[in-house]
Amino acid sequence: MKIPLLEKRDYDAVVVGSGPNGLAAAIAMQQKGLSVLLIEGKETIGGGMRTAELTLPGFKHDICSAIHPLAISSPFFNTLPLANHGLEFIHSPIVAAHPFDDGTAAVLHNSLSQTAESLGADAAGYNKLFRPLSANWEDLLPDVLSSLKWPQHPLQFAQFGLKALPSAKFIADKYFKTEKAKGLFAGMAAHSMQALDQPLTPAVAMVLMLSGHHKGWPMIAGGSQNLANALARYFLSLGGKIETGQVITALDQLPSAHAILFDTGPQQLMQIAGHKLSAFYKWQLKRYKYGLGVFKVDWALDDVIPFTASDCREAATVHLGGTFAEIAFAEKAAAFGKAVDRPFVLLAQQSQFDKSRAPQGKHTAWGYCHVPFGNTKDMTEVIENQIERSAPGFRERVIGRHTFNALQMQDYNANYIGGDINGGLQNISQLFTRPALRSSPYRTSAKGIYICSASTPPGGGVHGMCGYYAAKRAMKDVFKIAD
The missing domain is CATH 3.50.50.60 (FAD/NAD(P)-binding domain)
Structure with a gap:
């Protein structure tokens, strides 16, 4: 504009x-x-x-x-008549997906019950972790996204804090038994851009997952x-x-x-x-x-990403990285200054659900991995390798690429020191x-x-x-x- x-x-x-x-x-x-x-x-x-x-x-x-789970949930943005000024949210059928090497995927649905049921043996653990918080999420979110003032709902906030304060590894081991549930939680916690054995790493995962259960993870129509x-x-x-x-x-x-x-x-x-x-x-x-930087790739594609797990084709957001142990290793290595060959990759495929993003019959994809602060190593190949693990033939559909390394991200936006978004x-x-x-x-x-x-x-x-x-x-x- x-x-x-x-x-x-x-x-x-x-x-x-x-x-x-x-x-x-x-x-x-x-x-x-x-x-x-x-x-x-x-x-x-x-x-x-x-x-x-x-x-x-x-x-x-x-x-x-x-992808904008916090924009649609924002206690301030929600008070504004933005739809009257051209804002339109688009939701994918599945909120987010997390594929594994056996061709299956763990899935975050808008429905908490459906998500829990999909996790099989970990349904009870998922309900125990999230259902008490979900029941009060609309009241609790303003306290979570607060200015560190005294919470309006102190008992509910304390309930959230007790689960948010330990490490993501501690919470995953306490509530989940299967690699499916632990991997799903690891991908969410990795948004913290820290090693998953650090305190407070569950907080980001819980905010994202509870937001998904309430208002979803939409994209913005047109970008x-x-x-x-x-x-x-x-x-x-x-x-x-x-x-x-x-x-x-x-x-x-x-x-x-x-x-x-x-x-x-x-x-x-x-x-x-x-x-x-x-x-x-x-x-x-x-x-x-400052924390970890990012290496980001944008792709122009001549077809959709050929994910093996069908659920991944229905999700605007896909977390790539495999098991909890794999993701934890990659995030810890980045925190200690090492770029790994199998990083956690956060992928978005907006054109699957917003046809305005690409010419007819074509598609876009967006993805990044975490890298050490200020790192300039080209991670394109390792990111695409991670996509190929779950979508064989992906590279054959690429007709254009654009990359940002961590310092190029800083050059683009001076607030992203060392690539820390x-x-x-x-x-x-x-x-x-x-x-x-x-x-x-x-x-x-x-x-x-x-x-x-x-x-x-x-x-x-x-x-x-x-x-x-x-x-x-x-x-x-x-x-x-x-x-």
């Missing part, structure tokens, strides 16, 4: 960066009657929500985010860019202003404003506003840790220090300057909650506006 350049003038607030959190922050403030300018360095808005013809003409590829476009259209309809193609390197480039919110990582914040920040705060930001390591040591230990993680040491990116709680994902909470903090501090 092309947005015209606007004249500079005074604003109540300026937001730098138009990812999901920048857009959420801008909307939240504009809704309260403030005048807000949103500035984006690239010619198109969206941050990680961009779509482009990366391989061949007519093939639309999501550059970063592709993830259309989620950004819908958010922008709504913001503009409220009277907000957007400038694109404006790379900000110093505060004096910005118009006068009472509050400035940065949808950037700590490093960019220091580069732009470092002279305003205290030495201690900058010391904290410099200690902020989560905006920083989401481990237990940074749970309360994201990006610095402060009374509010969104306040910087400079009056009127805030950070609202995925480097703040609740962290990575297309949910907008980091921006929403940062906007609430800024409105309360600067404008004395409270809920």
Whole structure:
């Protein structure tokens, strides 16, 4: 969506960066009657929500985010009339699939009961792990995606926390007996981008699986860019202003404003506003840790991916990596700086269910594996080998490829330091220090300057909650506006 350049003038607030959190922050403030300018360095808005013809003409590829369980579940996005501004979610018949070498697949269905039943001997364990949380998920999710404030439902949150705090390995061994259930859980926990023997790794798995049971894992019709476009259209309809193609390197480039919110990582914040920040705060930001990077491949295909397991053909998301032990080995190796020959691969096949993504009769696919921070090794062959394990003949259908290594991901989006698409390591040591230990993680040491990116709680994902909470903090501090 092309947005015209606007004249500079005074604003109540300026937001730098138009990812999901920048857009959420801008909307939240504009809704309260403030005048807000949103500035984006690239010619198109969206941050990680961009779509482009990366391989061949007519093939639309999501550059970063592709499947959106947190967008459809977001406590803030759910309050917005985005359907009126062109947003359409598309669901695949099966939420996600996880194939094994024997030609079978474990499956996440929208129905919790159906998922449990499909796991056979582990049906009881699956129900024991998820059913108590699922019964209260609509109330619990806002606490899970919170700003680390006291939960509104403390007993339910404690129930979630007790299961989320140990390692994914501990939870898998406690609740499951079969490789099928353990493998399914491993693929979900691997979204944490950490070794699966680390604390808190079950949290991401549980959020994703419970979200799947409630609102599914949809894609955005026409590409993830259309989620950004819908958010922008709504913001503009409220009277907000957007400038694109404006790379900000110093505060004096910005118009006068009472509050400035940065949808950037700590490093960019220091580069732009470092002279305003205290030495201690900058010391904290410099200690902020980043996690694994990603190597990503987009494919143009002349036919669908020929998965052996039929369930995989019905799922927009497919997790490739085999057993829990295989996935755990690959993730731990990456965490210790080694790129492996059999990585965990997260694959999306949007054109199976959204025909607008490719020319008639053709298809797209999207996939990445985790690699050591900043790694530049070409992982195309090993990723395609993992696909071939479950879909023999896949390579014969490839008619175009595009790749990003970890540093190329950083070059594309400066928030992805070292290829870390989560905006920083989401481990237990940074749970309360994201990006610095402060009374509010969104306040910087400079009056009127805030950070609202995925480097703040609740962290990575297309949910907008980091921006929403940062906007609430800024409105309360600067404008004395409270809920």
